[in-house]
Structures are given as structure tokens and as C-alpha cells.
Amino acid sequence: MIVKTFDSKKYTNKIEKHAFQKDLINWYDAEKRDLPWRADQDPYKIWVSEIMLQQTKVDTVIPYFQNFITSFPTLNDLAEAEEEKVLKAWEGLGYYSRARNLQAAVREVVEVYESKVPDQPDLLGELKGVGPYTKGAILSIAYEKPEPAVDGNVMRVFSRILAMDDDIANQQTRKKIESCVTDLISHEDPSAFNQGLMELGATVCTPKKPTCLLCPVQEHCQAFEQGIQESLPVKSKAKKQKSLEYFALVFKDENEKYILEKRPETGLLANMWQFIMIDKSEVQKKQLPLYVREKYGWSIKGIKELSPVKHVFSHITWHLTVLEVELEGEIKTEAQASLMKKEKIKELPLPVSHQKIFNQIT
DNA sequence: GAATCGTGGGA
DNA sequence: TTCCCAAGATT
Numbered sequence: 001m002i003v004k005t006f007d008s009k010k011y012t013n014k015i016e017k018h019a020f021q022k023d024l025i026n027w028y029d030a031e032k033r034d035l036p037w038r039a040d041q042d043p044y045k046i047w048v049s050e051i052m053l054q055q056t057k058v059d060t061v062i063p064y065f066q067n068f069i070t071s072f073p074t075l076n077d078l079a080e081a082e083e084e085k086v087l088k089a090w091e092g093l094g095y096y097s098r099a100r101n102l103q104a105a106v107r108e109v110v111e112v113y114e115s116k117v118p119d120q121p122d123l124l125g126e127l128k129g130v131g132p133y134t135k136g137a138i139l140s141i142a143y144e145k146p147e148p149a150v151d152g153n154v155m156r157v158f159s160r161i162l163a164m165d166d167d168i169a170n171q172q173t174r175k176k177i178e179s180c181v182t183d184l185i186s187h188e189d190p191s192a193f194n195q196g197l198m199e200l201g202a203t204v205c206t207p208k209k210p211t212c213l214l215c216p217v218q219e220h221c222q223a224f225e226q227g228i229q230e231s232l233p234v235k236s237k238a239k240k241q242k243s244l245e246y247f248a249l250v251f252k253d254e255n256e257k258y259i260l261e262k263r264p265e266t267g268l269l270a271n272m273w274q275f276i277m278i279d280k281s282e283v284q285k286k287q288l289p290l291y292v293r294e295k296y297g298w299s300i301k302g303i304k305e306l307s308p309v310k311h312v313f314s315h316i317t318w319h320l321t322v323l324e325v326e327l328e329g330e331i332k333t334e335a336q337a338s339l340m341k342k343e344k345i346k347e348l349p350l351p352v353s354h355q356k357i358f359n360q361i362t
Numbered sequence: 363g364a365a366t367c368g369t370g371g372g373a
Numbered sequence: 374t375t376c377c378c379a380a381g382a383t384t
Binding site (some may be wrong): 364365366367369370371372373 | 375376377378379381382383384
């Protein structure tokens with residue numbers, strides 16, 4: 001059997017390890033930003049912050065983190081909370097499965113590990129939503145264990161430090177860089193080492209126009225030495241996204257009540273609430289009254305067209321034609337749909353696209 | 363391995 | 374406008 005091996009030493013041997021560690025950690029200790037999740041080493045709070053920070057900027061996360069910890073101060077509080085309250089606290093942050101996975105994992109920690117976040121890599125990595133990066137982040141930051149925590153920042157920083165031209169869009173590259181970090185990580189302060197790499201990537205070793213003149217590890221950087229820092233890391237481009245068109249129907253009855261439905265528990269915007277959507281390819285606007293009568297059994301008194309909503313996701317763009325539809329008679333809603341007043345809607349977790357619709361309701 | 367899964371901000 | 378980007382994980 002042939003096993004492909006990656007010789008990380010081929011890269012990391014070029015680095016003066018202890019000087020690199022010292023320069024990075026001293027810089028981090030002096031320059032690190034004062035962020036709310038750096039107030040203490042509570043594994044639960046570190047965990048929450050790391051999940052929120054996935055693919056999300058620090059400035060965006062700060063208020064969500066503050067509110068989340070106020071609402072769910074401890075692991076047990078989160079375990080006992082209603083899922084809908086958790087989703088509401090996550091509303092607007094995106095990637096909502098993060099919130100559901102976090103709560104599921106926290107419940108497992110309560111039941112299986114007596115409410116103590118595991119400090120063993122294998123056990124921690126089995127929890128829902130805890131992948132290679134988050135596992136390493138919790139272990140190093142909360143438990144001072146010398147484990148790699150390789151995110152986009154670290155891949156960029158290491159691509160430059162080591163002058164690696166591997167495509168960072170390739171999954172395999174993360175594993176290679178994990179090996180390199182394992183070679184170089186400080187065993188005296190793995191937390192400052194890992195966070196220092198990320199802090200450096202976020203503030204100095206930026207994707208475009210890195211400020212190498214301010215870099216604490218400039219003298220250790222192979223890319224800077226070769227003058228190729230602007231062309232690293234190599235990253236292949238994502239393909240173009242699809243476009244989908246829907247009617248978004250704001251059904252309203254005689255008592256100023258609106259009809260919303262809960263989305264399926266898997267897939268896009270799982271378990272979030274929304275106004276009823278109909279794929280435009282299924283029905284034309286003229287046919288709507290007939291369609292609504294056949295599918296829902298409701299009679300339409302009048303239709304008013306509101307402003308269209310365009311919403312861009314990572315891989316899809318929604319074009320929503322928004323229609324406020326007055327219904328007559330008594331309304332019976334199906335299992336997953338509910339009739340409710342505006343005040344009630346405000347308590348439900350809505351994706352941003354449907355907040356845009358809600359904000360148009362008079 | 364490639365797709366899926368959100369959102370807001372900046373160049 | 375359009376594109377890229379941000380402390381990734383899951384399927």
C-alpha cells in the first residue's frame with residue numbers, strides 16, 4: 001500500500017523556531033485587541049465565540065456574543081433553552097445550523113460529560129459542529145494544549161511564512177499546514193501562539209496589501225524575503241452562483257393576522273420562519289387566486305404588490321416578488337403554518353430576506 | 363471532493 | 374456593480 005506522506009520538516013526546518021515563537025507571542029501580548037471572549041478562559045464562552053467566528057468578522061460577532069452570553073450565561077442555560085430562542089439570538093448571523101449544532105453538542109456535554117467541555121481531542125472533535133479548527137482553538141485557548149488551530153488566517157500566514165504555493169481552497173492543504181503548525185507551535189503558550197497567528201492574519205498579514213513593514217515576524221518570512229507575499233496564498237476561484245425566483249406571499253386576514261410557515265429542519269435556513277414562498281416556475285401571477293384556492297383553500301379579496309426583495313446567499317440569489325394578499329372568510333392553517341399578529345412575528349427567528357419583507361408591512 | 367450553508371462590508 | 378472576503382463544518 002502506497003501512503004502519500006507530507007514532509008512538513010522540509011518547510012519548517014527553515015524557520016528559527018524559538019525566535020519565531022518569541023517574536024509572535026511578544027507581539028500578540030502587546031498588540032492584541034480587547035475582545036469580549038478574551039476576558040477569561042471559560043471553555044463554554046471560548047466555544048461559543050469560535051462557532052460564531054466561523055466565516056464571520058470579529059466586528060459582526062461582538063454584539064451577538066454579548067447578547068448570547070447574557071441570554072445563555074452557562075452551558076446548562078443553553079442546554080435547557082428552547083431551540084427557537086437560540087435561533088432568535090442567532091438571527092442575522094447566518095449559517096443557522098451552527099446554532100442548532102452548538103445547542104445539540106452542549107446538551108451532549110451536559111448529559112455525557114457532566115457539563116464539562118471535554119479536553120481530549122478525540123472526544124471534543126466528535127461533538128456536533130466542532131471540526132478540526134474549532135477543536136484546536138478550544139484545546140489551545142481554553143486548555144493550553146499545543147494543538148493546531150488552522151483557519152483561513154493561519155493558512156494565509158503560513159503560506160507566506162513558508163512560501164507554500166499549495167491551493168488553500170484544497171482541503172488537503174489545511175492538513176499540511178496543521179503539520180507545519182504542530183512543528184512550530186509553542187508548548188509554553190499555545191494559546192498566544194495560535195491566537196497570535198490569527199491576529200496577525202486579521203490585522204497585518206491581510207489578503208490584499210499586507211503591511212509587512214509592521215510585521216513582527218517579517219525576518220522569518222520566506223515570501224517577504226522573495227518578494228512574493230502579494231501573490232500568496234494561491235486560492236482557486238469559486239464558481240458562479242445560481243438565481244432563483246419566487247413569489248413571497250404576505251397573507252393577511254380580516255383580523256390583521258399574518259400567515260407564516262416554519263422551514264424544514266434541514267437545508268437552507270433550517271427551522272427559520274418565513275412568509276409563504278412559491279417558485280415562480282410553478283405559477284404565474286394571474287393564476288395565483290386559483291392556485292391559492294386549490295392548494296390552501298383560501299379566497300383572495302385583493303392583492304397589493306410591495307417592493308421586490310433581492311437577497312444574495314453564498315451560492316444562490318433569491319429574487320422575491322412580494323405580494324400582500326388579503327384573504328376573506330375564516331382561515332385554517334396547515335400544520336407547519338401559523339396565523340399570527342405582528343407582535344408575535346417579532347419573536348420568531350426570521351432570515352434577513354424575510355425581515356426585509358416584514359419591514360414593508362404597514 | 364465538491365456542494366451546501368448566510369450575511370455584511372470593503373475594494 | 375461585482376467580486377471577494379471573514380476565527381469552517383457537514384454531507
